[in-house]
Amino acid sequence: ETGVTQTPRHLVMGMTNKKSLKCEQHLGHNAMYWYKQSAKKPLELMFVYNFKEQTENNSVPSRFSPECPNSSHLFLHLHTLQPEDSALYLCASSRGGEPYEQYFGPGTRLTVT
Amino acid sequence: AQSVTQPDIHITVSEGASLELRCNYSYGATPYLFWYVQSPGQGLQLLLKYFSGDTLVQGIKGFEAEFKRSQSSFNLRKPSVHWSDAAEYFCAVGGDNTDKLIFGTGTRLQVFP
Numbered sequence: 001e002t003g004v005t006q007t008p009r010h011l012v013m014g015m016t017n018k019k020s021l022k023c024e025q026h027l028g029h030n031a032m033y034w035y036k037q038s039a040k041k042p043l044e045l046m047f048v049y050n051f052k053e054q055t056e057n058n059s060v061p062s063r064f065s066p067e068c069p070n071s072s073h074l075f076l077h078l079h080t081l082q083p084e085d086s087a088l089y090l091c092a093s094s095r096g097g098e099p100y101e102q103y104f105g106p107g108t109r110l111t112v113t
Numbered sequence: 114a115q116s117v118t119q120p121d122i123h124i125t126v127s128e129g130a131s132l133e134l135r136c137n138y139s140y141g142a143t144p145y146l147f148w149y150v151q152s153p154g155q156g157l158q159l160l161l162k163y164f165s166g167d168t169l170v171q172g173i174k175g176f177e178a179e180f181k182r183s184q185s186s187f188n189l190r191k192p193s194v195h196w197s198d199a200a201e202y203f204c205a206v207g208g209d210n211t212d213k214l215i216f217g218t219g220t221r222l223q224v225f226p
Contacts, residue, residue, distance in 0.1 A: 042217070
């Protein structure tokens with residue numbers, strides 16, 4: 001149990017659907033992250049939030065829209081996705097401000113049909 | 114720029130054998146170094162970290178890693194591997210004034226009985 005939860009664990013969506021991924025951390029951390037993990041590719045950092053402010057957008061397409069209403073919750077809103085967006089989406093949190101260790105959630109396995 | 118190299122994509126060992134997973138980093142100052150493990154369909158779990166001090170660090174599940182500045186390495190070791198250690202292992206590096214981590218491409222460990 002890592003203190004970072006993600007829902008749903010599995011999601012299948014069509015290219016015209018709109019869905020959201022949710023992440024919640026119970027560790028009192030100030031920074032939250034979205035990563036994309038595809039088969040045979042390195043872990044890709046997508047977004048970073050520090051104290052609810054977005055501090056990193058790693059050239060992510062606009063069909064991915066993050067939201068961080070408070071330091072404990074992070075969402076990833078999805079719309080008009082492509083099949084190549086199918087991947088494991090991982091959320092992580094850390095104390096922020098320094099390269100402290102990040103704690104990861106179990107991920108959401110997304111399949112775009 | 115920071116980077117991490119894990120030269121071995123896939124390693125196979127027999128249960129009870131010793132293990133060493135290699136990690137080389139590139140960073141101008143003293144790095145912050147981490148090892149994570151990921152079981153299939155799961156998030157990443159922190160095994161151990163190095164920030165400063167003793168260059169041999171102990172982690173969970175009987176793992177240890179040694180920081181060697183002269184070789185820019187942070188190799189992960191375990192004296193006797195268990196079948197449950199089969200997973201993917203990621204090395205990561207962070208630096209001052211950033212809360213981002215750079216991950217290696219991972220090493221998949223397979224354990225034979």
